[in-house]
Amino acid sequence: MTRDLLDCSGREWDVVGLWGGNKVFSGRFDHAIDEKGRVSIPARFREILQRENHDRLYITNFPYDGERCLALYPPSQWDTLNANLRTKPRFDPRVQAFETFFIGGAHEVPVDRQGRILIPTNLRDFAHLDREVTFSAMQDHFQLWDRKILEKVLKAAEEKIMDPEFFAKLGL
Numbered sequence: 160m161t162r163d164l165l166d167c168s169g170r171e172w173d174v175v176g177l178w179g180g181n182k183v184f185s186g187r188f189d190h191a192i193d194e195k196g197r198v199s200i201p202a203r204f205r206e207i208l209q210r211e212n213h214d215r216l217y218i219t220n221f222p223y224d225g226e227r228c229l230a231l232y233p234p235s236q237w238d239t240l241n242a243n244l245r246t247k248p249r250f251d252p253r254v255q256a257f258e259t260f261f262i263g264g265a266h267e268v269p270v271d272r273q274g275r276i277l278i279p280t281n282l283r284d285f286a287h288l289d290r291e292v293t294f295s296a297m298q299d300h301f302q303l304w305d306r307k308i309l310e311k312v313l314k315a316a317e318e319k320i321m322d323p324e325f326f327a328k329l330g331l
Contacts, residue, residue: 184296
């Protein structure tokens with residue numbers, strides 16, 4: 160049961176909070192891709208999407224620390240990302256590379272009545288997605304990983320976090 164709360168300014172919060180005026184995704188959830196390439200979005204993520212009237216997602220390539228996954232954005236966050244990108248120098252080779260890879264690789268995918276999305280074959284291949292996958296929250300969007308690859312990534316991240324300087328360097 161989700162209980163909505165209001166902060167002192169009257170903005171709505173729920174069990175996963177707010178970030179930048181939008182709901183924050185949190186958690187990791189294991190799911191399976193079916194034989195047609197569809198996967199169910201985690202219920203907690205779906206609740207946020209439905210509350211904000213999002214019936215589709217933008218899904219694209221994402222490299223992380225030498226590994227590959229997919230990044231999934233609600234339309235409002237995709238629009239914010241693109242608006243930010245439009246403020247960058249158009250002919251900067253880094254901007255062009257980002258647009259070619261990240262924006263050019265994106266697909267708009269509808270969320271069906273069962274809360275599933277169809278992951279395009281080229282993106283499944285890019286991220287080496289097998290049947291067993293994990294959704295991982297990233298505050299304003301989420302990622303989709305092959306479960307075994309994410310386990311390796313999390314082990315490496317844990318080793319980095321164990322460094323006493325880690326949080327000091329982050330400023331947290």
